[in-house]
Amino acid sequence: MASISMSKRKSKLTRKPDPKEVCNCVIVLFKFLHRIPAAFLILFLIYLWSSSTTIISGNIVHICVSSRKLNDHYCLSAGKTQPNFEIPIPIINNSSIYLQTPNQLLMRNGENKDREEEIANAKKEVEEQLRLHRSWISENKQAECGGRGVYVYDLPSKFNKDLVGQCTDMVPWMDFCKYFKNEALGEPIPKLGNGWYQTHQYSLEPIFHQRVLKHPCRIYNENEAKLFYVPFYGGLDILRWHFKNVSNDVKDALSLELIAWLEKQKPWAKNSGKDHVVVLGKVSWDFRRKDGSWGTRLLEIDQMENPIKLLIERQPWQPNDIGIPHPTYFHPHSDDDIMAWQWKIISSYRKRLVSFAGAARPGAAESIRSILIKQCNSSADNGNQCHFLDCSSGGCDQPESVIELFMESEFCLQPPGDSPTRKSLFDSLISGCIPVLFDPFTAYYQYPWHLPEDHEKYSVFVDQEEVRQVKVNVVEMLMKISKKEKDDMRRYIVYELLPGLVYGDSTAKLEKFQDAFSIIMSSLMERVTKMDSTA
Structure with a gap:
């Protein structure tokens, strides 16, 4: 969950070394990792496995995970009621961070399913925090200082x-x-x-x-x-x-x-x-x-x-x-700037059903990106339903390329990368592209002041475990969503959410x-x- 790697962002920045040399170094590194003896890898995984602990004190369970590479030891303490989603915990493999939910972590460690209630308690605590945060949202649309x-x-x-x-x-x-x-x-x-x-x-x-x-x-x-x-x-x-x-x-x-x-x-x-x-x-x-x-x-x-x-x-x-x-990338100066953009994207011709701007994570065993890319590319023969913009080859260097892709797409895939949240989520929303989320921590457990509790108003959720087990073809699933449903979500995004997702300039x-x-x-x-x- 930490942004351990800058790799997914570096294509947007100016590099001093030759990019080809950097890429070659990365390729050599991955080749080296693949040659590590299996026995060593097994010992390494056992080490990571043993670094996870479950501590029970009274009616509270504390689930912790640590790793030398992650450089930290994180704990999740329990509450009481089963919420809708699972909270991811960071795990490290030999090349990157990936996410694992508390239930999966306990199953890996051989714990009984009796622990599921305690895990549900932890999720309840998180949801209660978000409700508290939402209680601070002011009803006043304009700044009222009133001695504050x-x-x-x-x-x-x-x-x-x-x-x-x-x-x-x-x-x-x-x-x-x-x-x-x-x-x-x-x-x-x-x-x-x-x-x-x-x-x-x-x-x-x-x-x-x-x-x-x-x-x-x-x-x-x-x-x-x-x-x-x-x-x-x-x-x-x-x-x-x-x-x-x-x-x-x-x-x-x-x-x-x-x-x-x-x-x-x-x-x-x-x-x-x-x-x-x-x-x-x-x-x-x-x-x-x-x-x-x-x-x-x-x-x-x-x-x-x-x-x-x-x-x-x-x-x-x-x-x-x-x-x-x-x-x-959008920093409006006036109401007119916002309204002009709202009109542009609500009337934009969306010739693609789905798009994904990102890169695969070949070193992350738990990543679903490669599966999504395969599903997207295989749909190209079926009326060009999905377009993949490969950021690893410089396809996302220019912001206008990404924004224009999102403006012509009905849905934008937003799988986790080096961490669950993505700047791309907000790029898609301000482009009127309905985000497809695979991890609740990408948005639902994150932004209580800017996104509503009812996530179905602005997004589609697909369980990443079903994608990982190839139980669902995301492109085919999205094809079944009606025009009315898409239009309703888009209008909500454009007219209700968009203004509150952008930072105006300093003189706005x-x-x-x-x-x-x-x-x-x-x-x-x-x-x-x-x-x-x-x-």
Whole structure:
């Protein structure tokens, strides 16, 4: 579930080495892995198997899994009622992360089915967290401060601006500088119209920072504030160390300095950080290192337990983790920009039934991508029902290629990749393409403020285990969905969801709509109000 590999994203970025040389190195690596003696692989799997534990205390079961390569030890604690879906737990094989549900994990470890009730309890806890998060959604469509001001800490530049300044060598083979232009929106994409930019998926932190600085509820007296925003670019801090041979002390240095700085602030000491919010532009797993070397341990530091953490992918059993949308390429400036785009995509001719923009995961045994690609390609002889855009060969380098494909497709396949969430989910939604999901953690357990609890309004769910066992042909299944059902879902996506899934530019003037940022701020303000009423 951690974004352990940058491979699925690197085709969108500028590389310093020759791409062919990089590809050849990867091929050599996989060939080497396949030559590892079977006995060694068996021992390796036994090690991973033995790293999973189930601890029972009273009426609570804690299911944990750890791995040296994952560099962490994750636990899921129980609640009571069986929900609709399973919560994935990260497992490691010899080349990548894949997802396994608690039930599957227990069966692998030879546990009895009596444990299923405890597993169901854990899922119930997660669903109750999401209901709590949804209770903070404000009914007010416009910002109403009412004494609930937000204070923006003026952090030393090393915690944010200086990180952006390291864009040339943040990752050895990538140059991020072009993605930080235009207040981190990236370079414009004139072909797609007003408000379209080449936004990188990890640019959320500076984008959000710019918006908060201009929020109407921002105040400059910390003694009058109800909410405190900490503009730490923790995702960029992590990114610069991912592929460099440095110690864990070096990776954690800035996080520890941040905690030391915050503890000197009076507002932090007053409520132990409970009224503070941090926005992190990478997945939760990247900030939860306990052992090993991947990521930092920012969110494992005790002082970071209380603040609200807004992430593009939350950890399902962390109540103060809240998922917020990945940044897309669309950043409207006005209501007219949104309405013009709504009209364009609702009237778009959708000549394809299904599309999938992505790449296979040949090193991940549990991945269903190869099966989906095969089903998609085999349907090409049947009226070109499905189109596969291979991102591994550079097919997704240009954002307009992806958006145009989604605009001409009825359904967009969104299987998990290196982690369950996908930026592509939001690209498909803002293109009016109905997402087909295979893992509830891709969306249903993630975005309580931006996506409805009734997921059937905007998506189609297919159990990935049925795909893995080839019990269902997804393309053939989608062919059976009626035109009325498709039209109803698309209208809901375009008119009800789309405005709230995009981040307007820093000077956006939206009156009819709430964008993703406005929804976040309104929900945070509502939470502050309810905290005060129960204090």
